[in-house]
Amino acid sequence: MKNPLVLIFAFALLTTAILATGGTQLSSVQIGKASYYGREFEGRKTASGEVFRNSDFTCAHKKYPFGTILKVTNQNNRLSTIVKVNDRGPFVKSRIIDLSETSARSIGIYQRGLATVKIEPLNIIKMTKNLDSTFNCNDVLDCLGNPAKLNGYSISLWRTKNLIHLLYIANELYLNEELENVYVVGFGANENRTYHIVISNIPNKSETLKQIDLYERKGYMIVKTLSSFK
Numbered sequence: 001m002k003n004p005l006v007l008i009f010a011f012a013l014l015t016t017a018i019l020a021t022g023g024t025q026l027s028s029v030q031i032g033k034a035s036y037y038g039r040e041f042e043g044r045k046t047a048s049g050e051v052f053r054n055s056d057f058t059c060a061h062k063k064y065p066f067g068t069i070l071k072v073t074n075q076n077n078r079l080s081t082i083v084k085v086n087d088r089g090p091f092v093k094s095r096i097i098d099l100s101e102t103s104a105r106s107i108g109i110y111q112r113g114l115a116t117v118k119i120e121p122l123n124i125i126k127m128t129k130n131l132d133s134t135f136n137c138n139d140v141l142d143c144l145g146n147p148a149k150l151n152g153y154s155i156s157l158w159r160t161k162n163l164i165h166l167l168y169i170a171n172e173l174y175l176n177e178e179l180e181n182v183y184v185v186g187f188g189a190n191e192n193r194t195y196h197i198v199i200s201n202i203p204n205k206s207e208t209l210k211q212i213d214l215y216e217r218k219g220y221m222i223v224k225t226l227s228s229f230k
Contacts, residue, residue: 032096034117036104046087054101055221060089074107075116081106082168106219143182153202154226166195
């Protein structure tokens with residue numbers, strides 16, 4: 001069984017910001033009802049000024065500061081997702097969070113519409129000069145934070161400019177799905193740099209198509225071969 005902090009420790013070799021707590025550092029925990037955005041909100045500006053995309057792992061919350069990373073766990077099936085707060089809401093008294101569609105799909109509430117969830121703010125990983133340098137100087141890193149090379153076919157599951165958010169999601173994949181071939185791949189430089197969560201070492205095209213279908217069913221909405229982004 002994998003140590004739940006193995007990836008975090010490795011990625012932030014990273015940093016002195018990681019404490020050996022044995023789990024998530026929490027400032028508060030909430031339990032309540034979660035809903036999700038309708039597709040009519042696609043492309044609209046959120047309260048933070050960011051454009052809303054249903055394919056991003058984001059959410060609306062009434063109080064957490066914009067940029068806060070939250071772990072949201074469905075209390076019925078224990079599936080979890082990692083989202084960033086970039087909007088305000090929900091404006092229904094009985095609900096505590098609105099999720100993007102991909103986040104709702106990933107924890108199995110898209111068909112139901114509502115679910116009871118637990119919300120935990122994550123604050124283990126902090127951006128430091130070392131962390132920033134590690135991921136800006138290396139375009140491909142493996143799940144232990146080491147410079148690596150991709151082999152065979154590769155697929156991108158999700159991409160963002162927010163490195164911290166991506167590391168949390170990569171950590172969830174590595175730990176919960178027992179994946180060894182999870183990579184962080186960076187494209188571009190400075191303000192144009194985008195990070196991808198990549199599954200690599202896929203042996204052939206047929207298996208690649210199966211993996212794309214698998215992760216789409218898991219809730220990822222824009223799964224493509226990595227070569228599509230080059």
